[in-house]
Amino acid sequence: MRHKIKGIVVREQPKGETSKLLTVLATGLGVITVNAKGVRKISSPYLKSAQQFAFSDMLLYEKNGFYTLTEAALIADFYSIREDIKNYSLACYLCEAATCFTVPGEEAGSILRLLLNSLYAIEKGISPRAVIKAGFELRLCAECGYMPETDSCVNCGDPLEGKPILFDALHGVASCRSCQTADSVNMLLSPSVGKAIAHITESELSRFISFRIGEDEQLQLGKAAERFMLACAERGFKTLSFYKHCEELP
Numbered sequence: 001m002r003h004k005i006k007g008i009v010v011r012e013q014p015k016g017e018t019s020k021l022l023t024v025l026a027t028g029l030g031v032i033t034v035n036a037k038g039v040r041k042i043s044s045p046y047l048k049s050a051q052q053f054a055f056s057d058m059l060l061y062e063k064n065g066f067y068t069l070t071e072a073a074l075i076a077d078f079y080s081i082r083e084d085i086k087n088y089s090l091a092c093y094l095c096e097a098a099t100c101f102t103v104p105g106e107e108a109g110s111i112l113r114l115l116l117n118s119l120y121a122i123e124k125g126i127s128p129r130a131v132i133k134a135g136f137e138l139r140l141c142a143e144c145g146y147m148p149e150t151d152s153c154v155n156c157g158d159p160l161e162g163k164p165i166l167f168d169a170l171h172g173v174a175s176c177r178s179c180q181t182a183d184s185v186n187m188l189l190s191p192s193v194g195k196a197i198a199h200i201t202e203s204e205l206s207r208f209i210s211f212r213i214g215e216d217e218q219l220q221l222g223k224a225a226e227r228f229m230l231a232c233a234e235r236g237f238k239t240l241s242f243y244k245h246c247e248e249l250p
Ligand SMILES: [Zn+2]
Pocket: 153, 154, 155, 156, 157, 158, 175, 176, 177, 178, 179
């Protein structure tokens, strides 16, 4: 059976002398493993499409659930991301997170678009890495049905717009300061961070990180997004530790 898809290589592993096994996030198929024969040869016409972060039109041949690459036409390679270790480590983390949240056999179109927009933002330096990371984490959760609620207090129902909020990152809900209890483990977020969370999760996908906040707010947003995302994923990510390690480098 043949499949014509658009897909991004989220992971590559060498196979044999000249081939690769690619993990591809593909329209219509979700995350699949693709056998790419001969793509490590310099003469291979699909050399560029068979690299991590490459986004291509692909023609796949499927037999018994195994996919083989038969043709590829590169759309974007995001190659320059790998020239900066900090950008590279963030891109690897976004790829692993996207893979984790993709259900096998499902459409995955919105996750694919989110990943493409985020890699583009990293490559072009459109926003600080911390904002891209937080935006990706929150939007990924939202696209997968885990929508954080920061509009009103989960306890008394008061609207929270323009107010500092207490964010429960484990459950993705917020409360007002009057409802704070002594044993509260919630994170205190400034009004602009609450607004940023709403923007990230509710705006058009093409504009999900088009907002500006100060450095303190970026830190708050970053912690809230990461905790919420890890709670939704119910697992940790090796590439997240790698990213953090790289961010500490001079
Ligand atoms: Zn309240």
